Amino acid sequence: MDNQVLASPTPSDQNTSAELFRKMMLGVSVMCGFTHLAFLVLFHLNGIKDMAVINVGSILCYVLTFGLAWRHRVNWAWMLITTEVVGHAVLAVFYVGWDSGFHIYIMCVPPVMVVSTLPLWRGKVPVVVGLMALYLWLDVARRDAAPLFELDRSVLNGLHYFTVVTALTILVLLAGMYYRFVLQSEQQLREMATTDPLTRLRNRRSVLDTSVAEAVKQRRDGRPLSFILCDVDHFKTVNDTHGHEAGDDVLKAVAKILRSGVREVDHAARWGGEEFLLLLPETASPGAELVANRLREAIAALRVPGKDGPLNVTMTFGISNLHLDEPIDQAIARADKALYRGKHGGRNRVELATEDVLLRA
Secondary structure (H helix, E strand, C coil), rough: CCCECCCCCHHHCCCHHHHHHHHHHHHHHHHHHHHHHHHHHHHCCCCHHHHHHHHHHHHHHHHHHHHHHHHHCCCHHHHHHHCCCCHHHHHHHHHCCCCCCHHHHHHHHHHHHHHCCCCHHHHHHHHHHHHHHHHEEEEEEEHHCCCCCCCCHHHHHHHHHHHHHHHHHHHHHHHHHHHHHHHHHHHHHHHHHCCCCCCCEEHHHHHHHHHHHHHHHHHHCCCCCCEEEEEEEEEEHHHHHHHHHHHHHHHHHHHHHHHHHCCCEEEEEEEEEEEEEEECCCCCHHHHHHHHHHHHHHHHHHCCCCCCCEEEECEEEEEEEEEHHHHHHHHHHHHHHHHHHHCCCCCCCEEEEEHHHHHCC
């Protein structure tokens, strides 16, 4: 019933920039950890023991940042990553020279800093400006300076291109990760905007939008479209006698039955308060009556746990069929009138709109 109910978002899935950035930090920690493992092997094979040891420390650093991000200490993780990337790049430029390309890693930091959760003026702006200044200083001071450790030109060229490819790969992966997280966030926003938070059914605005689309199909193909408006009987008494928490439990239990009692192509929504609306495409009044009576019986058999014992629940249903070129709100209003008659006729019953009764006769 994917078109009727949407899964409740968990706390870790909440659509916040902090959560997106936390997930990014987890990915960054993994990517950088493997990158420095490759550097560890490279420096070890070329006899640069100091840089090999530094890369061991870098790997441990990224293990720590992964743990911090996992525990939602995102800002600490990001500051530690920034310190490691910049420090490692500066040391590498001094040890093996500007031509090694390690300075490029500094350029990877500002884009991520911009989307970080640090405060704009106290965190992001000073760090970004400082990194720009550091990069320019390194360019001026170390571009033509002799490195502390001279590498063979072929090894240096290989290290340079490895660094360039690695930096570009990290940037592309970061952009891809963030793009995917943004898409997920947009989907969560759409779900939140179209879902009733209590019952997890569609909300009023969502089902009205869907009704418009279904009405277009109905007018184009000449297929029937039915509305079922239903209301929990004596719901105010439930709230007054047993409390609003019990009332919420009743609504959730009723919503579960409505959700599971219709087809995959149908739409169940919370209309407001204790009222629900069912939209049944390609269903005429007789079929809608069968659905409504089946749901009515299932709800009448429902026993909702309460503090003072199980609560009995019944519902009254009003049905209308959308007539050709009839406005949607008019068809829903006719279902509402049928529901009103059902309430005054004794409740726990199904009533068909008067016009549809006459047409069927």
